[in-house]
Amino acid sequence: MEQPRAVVVGAGIGGLTAAVALHRRGWRTVVLERAASLEPVGAGISLAPNSQRALDVIGLGDEVRALAAWQGDGGLRSPSGRWLSRTDSAAAARRFGGPLVLLHRATLAGLLAGALPDGTVRTGRPATLADPGGPDRPARVTTPDGDLEADLVVGADGINSPARRMLFPAHPGPVHTGFTTWRVVTPAPERPFAPHETWGTAGLWGTHPLKDGRVYAYASAAAPAGSRAHDDERAELLRRFGTWHHPVPDVLAAADPAGILRNDVHFMAEPLPAFHRGRTALLGDAAHAMPPNLGQGGNQAVEDAVVLAHHAAPVPGGVPAALAAYTHDRLPRTAEVVRRSARTARMALLSGAPAVALRDTAIATVSRLAPGLLLRGFDGIADWRPPVRTYAA
Template identity: 50%
Template sequence: MGGSAVVVGAGIGGLAAAIGLRLVGWEVTVVERAPVLADVGAGISLHANGVRALDALGVGLGAAARPQYEGGTRSPDGGWLARMDGGVLERELGTPIVGLPRAELHRLLRAALPAECVVVGAEVTSVARTGSGRMRVPVGDGVREVDLVVGADGVNSRLRAQVFPDHPGPAYSGSTVVRAITERPVEVDTDFELTWGGGAEFGHIVFADGRAEWHAVYNAPAGVRHPDTLTEMRRRFGAWHDPIPALLDGTRPDAVLHHDIHELVTPLPAFAAGRIALLGDAAHAMTPHLGQGACQALEDAVTLAAALAAGPTVEAALSRYDAERRPRSQSVARAARRAGRMGQRLAHPLAVAVRDTALRLAPSRATVRAVLRHADWRPPGLG
């Protein structure tokens, strides 16, 4: 089954969905409200499920990604709470966790699409069903009639609000995140680390070119910003163990990004309605505590394409997509929320001490099992 589709949103999930739809014979237009597809963002880690989804779409990461073999979780004084061997994950899943700049992944996805496939500087605020059952989508100064609309328009999705007007929408998680990529390569002993304090987390991943992405997640009221965010990070985390001070020192102030973390605490009743499908953050925005947000969006994209390839109708395909994706992605979202509550969100000193002791006593296999629980996913065939 083929047809025509408009994908709303040119983020990772939207571009991946467009690639998948084209692979199964659909004519696709991606509509992005930003006037320029800028290569922005910090870093991203992809677990095996995300890498497998990209492979299914024919998007290889190649030398752009660096395997994350050595690392784990530490306390602010530098003591190890848990170590993780990426080699074990590679043996179990065929690939370790990999890290790369988000902008590089975005570039690879864009390169897999014809340039004319993406329309920038155009906003889709609503869609309507025609008398023939197709979808009418305003794009720029014109209107397109298509067989399918894919809402990949992020956590504040307007299409989600149209399809489910009674849904409360995203809620503030209670945590805010600051991210940046260092200006130059840095000397670090591990590929990745997380450090847990009271109500705060600092982590890093190292890229193939030696630069590193770091992030700081901490409890804070929504909307709080700082005149000099990098100086504030030094105040909060500058006394934590090496290489955290070096990571902060290797960062330009204008490279720092600061966003509050919102999630869909109330799960959607469906990921599709009629000929509209939702994916990525529009469908299941989650906290970053499992590193699964982008991976779940990539899974959505492949599963949607496979469902539409099997047909027999758009409505039947979207019903199958919903049945396959909603239970899994909402389960991952709940697990991410729980991980945050037991990890970064935990603030009481006694609770933090109990958590740290439990992590030190847990067998290393437990950390691997926690990753396998969500990363061991295989994509459906697109043929």
Template identity: 45%
Template sequence: MTVLERAAKIDPIGSGLAIAANALRALDTLDLGDPIRKLSRLQGQGGIRRHDGRWLVRTTTEAADARFGDSVVVMLRATLMDVLVDALGADRLRLGTTVTGVEAEGGVVRTDDGDLAADLIVAADGIHSKTRQALFPEHPGPTYAGVTAWRGLIPRGDLTISGSESWGRGLVFGITPMADDMVYVYATDVLPAGTVLGDELEELRRRFGDWHEPIPTLLRTADPAKIIRNDIHYLRTPLPSYHKGKVALVGDAAHAMPPNLGQGACQAIEDAITLAYLTNTSSGIGHGNGSGGGIDTHSGTDLAAYTAARLERTTAVVRRSMSICKVTQLRNPAAVWLRDFGMSLAARLSPDLMLRSMNDLLGWQPPTASAGGEHGPTPRA
């Protein structure tokens, strides 16, 4: 197997990344789950709060562990990349190689360094995937989700931090403690696509400076250089297939979604493990858009089975994530009050509501020979 990566080096772009029970279970099949757990931090208490700090819905690591046999860990994206690259092996990774096209039926990858032949081509080239555009030229491509998103890393200092996501009128602010006394923060606001702002940190302080602690304190101590922002896009129209010829699409190239469920990376990991199980060639070529993707493959090539296993599930995850994104965009005071009241009431009537609602996501099991393929969740009802 050969992995082609456009970047000249594995750049530690991005910030925090959540890896939930379903993705950890998938990584366990490669003996990578435990290394990831050791290098990350449990998310701990989680849930949704109002902008003034009052809890609407909440849960704990212990409750998630009891239901799913695992919880959610959070780590730097760069750390995850280091683990994956080490597992891949430097001899299989070709940096600084740009893929200029693929020949799906013949299994040919065209690069700026010449053509390569492959039994399987795995395209992990992101939401603006050129491979997807070439395979499905009639597909409309990404759609703006209606929000822009900030992400950043801030030293914890002497603050006591617990994970939460707070909702206001069209605004969201998330806090997640990480290893090495760092805190991963993220925020969204409803803005027209392509809006240009000046000082991103000052924009955050203006929007969230009067929210509940520790949000204002974190923003006061943040380094402007550690704050990044990008508009959120997703694939509103599902692809007709996740494969064509000898090419398989994975991750954002196949099913880009808003981040509201924290499942973007998790679903990509599920893709990779499922594809690995359903294919039998060891000479596949993977290529990415800065992520260093690619997998070993084994056990009976069947790309139609890959599409069958992944298309319906990931389409549902995209739609569900976008549904939550739309709910966070509410600005009308009456609509926001009804949203918050409904969530709070539902949580009081059913305290385990938040976890039960995630059964189908977090209960996913990797395909196994004894199961004959991918099978569904097995969490406690």
């Protein structure tokens, strides 16, 4: 029998995972990426046990778990350094069945791309969905080199997804959260530190170790959409966070201004009516962009990809019926993760001293009376399991 053909538009983490998962299910797959190379700059990604189990399905879970760097203590702090809530890596692994792994996006992209046949990923190739397809016709993608027809098109083209706009032109799309984020990878500070996220007034900071000895740091703060520093982004971060506890000043001192990424944060406040139409499916930010405050954006994209491939086996009704099952499985779960991420963002970025003091007191009190508060916030998220047996199993 002729192999079914899939075209994946976008070579981010979700798109690459979908390509690997479909390839392992017997699909002939090509990935079309607009950018000239797969080299994410300055960005880390946190992989929780839920996405690690999804990666087990495609044989990469153990390689990712081997990159876990968090050992021992960690938790939530105030800008002065006071611990509001503490946990440790062993407790997280016990509760959810695996460690929390933080790695550079380029590392994960390299693992995924390395699991694909040569020539699968084609960079510098912009692609536009021209026809989503239907029961009796293939989907069609337009490229500078001509049109491609496929049994399945995967729209993994990000938060501003043209594929989403083509499938659901009446949907309002993502909305601005009211804050912006900065991300940077730097050499590790000389003085040791415990991994942490720190909540202040209308701003937060996080610092976490990477396996290669560097650290990944991120920050968020209330800011109008489109605003930028009048000098450079390191100077802006120093103004906002330079007096916060160790290791924040040391990380900022080591940061290269040119390596700092700044992005306004948008999210899908209104869920899509479906994640598919015809023979075309959406995944990741194209389907359900969310605030980064639970660290689940990339994790949910990995889940999407594995569930999509699971349903993309031959079924009565063909690909359109398979994609309806994919929507049925993924839309309610991701909508709930988006809602929980948005709630966490609002709490983390409270403004006004009385509200911040009340928040911090409540977190510290609950954490003292019921240790493990931070971990309980991931119940129903990090304990997810894929709908298929894993290679590890």
